[in-house]
Amino acid sequence: MLKNIKTRPIIAPHPVLIIGTYDENRNPDAMNVAWGGQCWDNQIALNISSSHKTTENMRKSGGFTVHIADEERVELADYLGITSGHDKTKLSHVKATVTPAKEVMAPIIEEFVLAMECRIISMTDNGDGGTRVVGEVVRTVADDSILDENGRVDYSKLRPITFDSETNTYRALGSVIAKALNVGKTLK
Numbered sequence: 001m002l003k004n005i006k007t008r009p010i011i012a013p014h015p016v017l018i019i020g021t022y023d024e025n026r027n028p029d030a031m032n033v034a035w036g037g038q039c040w041d042n043q044i045a046l047n048i049s050s051s052h053k054t055t056e057n058m059r060k061s062g063g064f065t066v067h068i069a070d071e072e073r074v075e076l077a078d079y080l081g082i083t084s085g086h087d088k089t090k091l092s093h094v095k096a097t098v099t100p101a102k103e104v105m106a107p108i109i110e111e112f113v114l115a116m117e118c119r120i121i122s123m124t125d126n127g128d129g130g131t132r133v134v135g136e137v138v139r140t141v142a143d144d145s146i147l148d149e150n151g152r153v154d155y156s157k158l159r160p161i162t163f164d165s166e167t168n169t170y171r172a173l174g175s176v177i178a179k180a181l182n183v184g185k186t187l188k
Helices: 053-061 071-082 183-187
Strands: 017-022 028-033 036-040 043-049 063-068 098-100 107-109 114-125 130-142 161-164 169-172
Touching: 017 043, 017 053, 017 107, 028 043, 028 053, 028 071, 028 107, 043 053, 043 114, 053 063, 053 114, 053 130, 063 107, 063 130, 071 161, 071 169, 107 114
Parallel strands: none
Antiparallel strands: 017 028, 017 063, 036 043, 043 130, 063 114, 098 107, 114 130, 161 169
């Protein structure tokens, strides 16, 4: 039987997205964002605080990169979420390898094995100190180690992590349990 619990959104999993930007002096920055995801065929939406260095950088550059955090890089991903770009040059501090994106003014962080270059379509202040950012994915790059024989990303090789907002923990994405758009056919 269902019972009332504290009213809040309980949506899982939250992807752990590492957002890369450049400031006005082309210094690279990155932050960990859990409030985001794919919102259309070629678009990514992020909900981030208006006061973040990343938000300021996006307003100036018009672009950003999205890297998918994985099990192997959980420590780096967490560091990028607990340290402010206003206080420290984070990517230099961890000696990350950064190369310029080809389609937008933003850095690609080579330590991550999947990155998407995004051109900003809209940035909307939502009135509560947050900003909703929608970006169009204009280029995607991936390391061969996470690709299947057809050149598609294989999540079992990528091993992306998710953020559990109920317990403030990172979780591994689980194994395949059924074929989408197929398993429900038995109920027709």
